[in-house]
Amino acid sequence: MKIAVAGAGAFGTGLAISLAANGPVTLWARNSDVATEMAKSRENKARLPTHKIPRDVLISSDLKDVFGAETVLLAIPAQKLGAWLAEHAQHLAGKRLVACCKGIDQTTLRGPVAQIEAHVPDAIGAMLTGPSFAADIANHLPTALTLACKNGDEGAYLQACLSTPTLRLYLSHDVIGAELGGALKNVIAIACGVCMGAGFGESARAAVITRGFAEMRRIGGALGADPETLTGLSGFGDLALTCTSDASRNYRFGLAIGAARDFDPNTTVEGAATAISVTNLAKHHDLDLPICRVVADLSSGKIDPETALATLLSRPLRKE
Numbered sequence: 641m642k643i644a645v646a647g648a649g650a651f652g653t654g655l656a657i658s659l660a661a662n663g664p665v666t667l668w669a670r671n672s673d674v675a676t677e678m679a680k681s682r683e684n685k686a687r688l689p690t691h692k693i694p695r696d697v698l699i700s701s702d703l704k705d706v707f708g709a710e711t712v713l714l715a716i717p718a719q720k721l722g723a724w725l726a727e728h729a730q731h732l733a734g735k736r737l738v739a740c741c742k743g744i745d746q747t748t749l750r751g752p753v754a755q756i757e758a759h760v761p762d763a764i765g766a767m768l769t770g771p772s773f774a775a776d777i778a779n780h781l782p783t784a785l786t787l788a789c790k791n792g793d794e795g796a797y798l799q800a801c802l803s804t805p806t807l808r809l810y811l812s813h814d815v816i817g818a819e820l821g822g823a824l825k826n827v828i829a830i831a832c833g834v835c836m837g838a839g840f841g842e843s844a845r846a847a848v849i850t851r852g853f854a855e856m857r858r859i860g861g862a863l864g865a866d867p868e869t870l871t872g873l874s875g876f877g878d879l880a881l882t883c884t885s886d887a888s889r890n891y892r893f894g895l896a897i898g899a900a901r902d903f904d905p906n907t908t909v910e911g912a913a914t915a916i917s918v919t920n921l922a923k924h925h926d927l928d929l930p931i932c933r934v935v936a937d938l939s940s941g942k943i944d945p946e947t948a949l950a951t952l953l954s955r956p957l958r959k960e
């Protein structure tokens with residue numbers, strides 16, 4: 641199977657390096673200067689420095705190399721995915737399109753696979769998600785992910801083709817659960833970062849992880865996710881990783897808010913936009929998601945950490 645990875649950021653590069661263990665793979669960068677430099681240095685100096693890109697990764701900025709593949713991994717930020725799919729829909733028809741991004745689109749409130757289904761209805765949509773830092777994948781460290789696809793046969797085929805000796809994929813049919821787990825854990829990771837950055841302590845962070853997970857289950861229930869999925873790699877697994885590691889950009893973004901420090905605005909922080917999407921989804925479904933709501937307000941600078949804490953602690957006492 642010919643595989644292309646669209647999006648040569650940290651994750652796209654890490655995935656391409658890992659998949660090259662199975663054979664040739666194309667890595668598409670939208671910027672031709674970036675592609676030329678990467679092809680020359682065999683390194684993604686801007687997004688994933690110090691990781692050697694093997695010769696089996698064809699680095700290209702020519703979209704024909706993407707359109708020539710049967711399977712395309714979409715490692716483009718969630719808020720940009722819809723426009724990219726819309727622009728190239730006619731060339732993507734009939735392909736297997738595997739979303740590798742984590743987020744809910746702010747305009748449409750769709751997850752990545754729902755975006756694929758909306759823009760390229762006759763493609764086979766799937767989602768690759770779970771606890772995995774790009775650097776770990778590029779280093780061939782053992783990693784387990786969820787491959788979610790509504791079509792059982794296509795899902796099993798993708799599971800086999802995209803697993804490598806160190807990348808172990810578990811199959812799921814619950815696309816909505818996989819989309820929600822990956823999107824929501826980033827929101828909760830921001831809250832955890834704020835908690836630690838503001839000095840509220842590790843006990844408070846454990847409470848945020850647990851109550852955040854309750855919010856993930858609440859919205860998952862309303863949108864038809866299988867609760868089992870949220871306890872799996874794409875939900876609880878990724879929540880555990882992202883809420884406790886300085887390697888996470890969402891967590892570091894929260895740390896910066898908590899400590900009132902500047903944060904590089906060019907860093908991809910999916911949870912900030914997704915917090916707003918989730919807050920809007922919660923309104924549509926009449927759900928109470930207090931942590932997601934304060935993360936939306938914190939990320940857009942409407943409130944400070946002390947106000948967020950006071951908001952959460954002043955809520956009426958209730959059953960767990």
Ligand SMILES: NC(=O)C1=CN([C@@H]2O[C@H](COP(=O)(O)OP(=O)(O)OC[C@H]3O[C@@H](n4cnc5c(N)ncnc54)[C@H](O)[C@@H]3O)[C@@H](O)[C@H]2O)C=CC1
Nearest residue numbers: 648649650651652687715717718720741742772773774908
């Ligand atoms: N970095 C990581 O460890 C992991 C990232 N992810 C997910 O992968 C997705 C991408 O993240 P990263 O690669 O880490 O971000 P990144 O910031 O390293 O790279 C983003 C890439 O997307 C490209 N891009 C941005 N807008 C675009 C557009 N309109 N059209 C085409 N390409 C565009 C940029 O040129 C850049 O190469 C995110 O949804 C993230 O949550 C998932 C698992 C791990």
Ligand SMILES: O=C(CO)COP(=O)(O)O
Nearest residue numbers: 770771772773888889890
């Ligand atoms: O999704 C990730 C790990 O599974 C990467 O997290 P960040 O986007 O917060 O860096």
